Amino acid sequence: MSGDLKWNKIFGAALGTAFVILVVKTGAEMIYETHEPEKMGYFVNAPEEAEAGAEAPALPADWGTVLPAADIAAGEAAFARCKACHTINQGGADGIGPNLFGVVGGPVTHRAGFAYSDAMIAHKAEAPNWTYDALDEFITSPARDVPGTKMSFAGLRDETTRHNLIAYLRSQGSAGYAIPAPDPARQPGAAPAEGAAPAGADAAVTEGAAAPAEGPAGAPTTQTTPAAPPAATSAPAPK
Numbered sequence: 033m034s035g036d037l038k039w040n041k042i043f044g045a046a047l048g049t050a051f052v053i054l055v056v057k058t059g060a061e062m063i064y065e066t067h068e069p070e071k072m073g074y075f076v077n078a079p080e081e082a083e084a085g086a087e088a089p090a091l092p093a094d095w096g097t098v099l100p101a102a103d104i105a106a107g108e109a110a111f112a113r114c115k116a117c118h119t120i121n122q123g124g125a126d127g128i129g130p131n132l133f134g135v136v137g138g139p140v141t142h143r144a145g146f147a148y149s150d151a152m153i154a155h156k157a158e159a160p161n162w163t164y165d166a167l168d169e170f171i172t173s174p175a176r177d178v179p180g181t182k183m184s185f186a187g188l189r190d191e192t193t194r195h196n197l198i199a200y201l202r203s204q205g206s207a208g209y210a211i212p213a214p215d216p217a218r219q220p221g222a223a224p225a226e227g228a229a230p231a232g233a234d235a236a237v238t239e240g241a242a243a244p245a246e247g248p249a250g251a252p253t254t255q256t257t258p259a260a261p262p263a264a265t266s267a268p269a270p271k
């Protein structure tokens with residue numbers, strides 16, 4: 033008799049416990065709703081390189097118009113991105129990359145003591161000098177211009193930033209490298225449609241010190257007034 037009662041108590045307690053667990057679990061599920069993520073894993077948003085890579089470089093710049101109007105101070109600010117690997121002062125040491133004093137217009141692999149990649153040495157056979165066009169293409173996307181280069185730098189997509197930077201590089205030991213006469217065939221207006229596509233990619237790439245200098249000057253002008261060529265840079269160019 034007393035044994036039966038004991039078992040009743042035990043079953044009762046077990047049942048009660050199970051009930052409590054059930055209530056807590058259901059309650060917890062009601063409070064903390066769990067959702068399956070729609071996509072598993074992390075989504076890394078990196079379309080810019082691919083898109084910009086597919087995008088052919090814009091028309092070669094009209095250096096005779098662009099360089100005299102370039103903002104050298106903005107170019108110096110843009111050079112901050114290069115400083116991790118390059119010095120540019122005369123007689124400056126090579127770092128991860130070669131010293132760049134006098135590189136504009138100079139020979140590709142211009143520093144005798146620097147261990148250039150085979151890719152860069154091969155590039156020299158095709159394009160022996162760092163002309164304005166050659167530099168512009170290289171800086172836009174080093175890996176696309178010289179596949180296999182050991183300059184691991186994504187590139188500068190923004191045209192105005194590149195032009196300013198090249199003007200700055202030229203001011204560091206290459207002032208004797210002539211600026212060509214303005215070339216109407218290279219002036220904008222020939223490619224009004226280009227404005228839209230690169231603008232997005234440019235904005236994404238252009239962060240940091242150079243950004244304020246080119247926002248108002250570069251992108252809007254190419255879209256609103258495709259017919260006015262020299263206005264693409266910050267200062268009005270003398271015709």
Ligand code: HEC
Nearest residue numbers: 114117128129140141142143148149152181182183184185
């Ligand atoms: C991560 C390091 C790194 C950064 C950042 C970098 N470079 Fe370089 N750069 C290199 C290396 C390394 C080489 C040599 C490439 C080779 O041999 O393939 C090089 C080569 C060059 C050359 C060719 C020099 C020659 O003698 O032929 C130029 C021009 C150049 N860089 C300009 C720039 C500019 C302008 C920037 C900034 C917008 C920049 N680099 C940013 C590492 C860098």
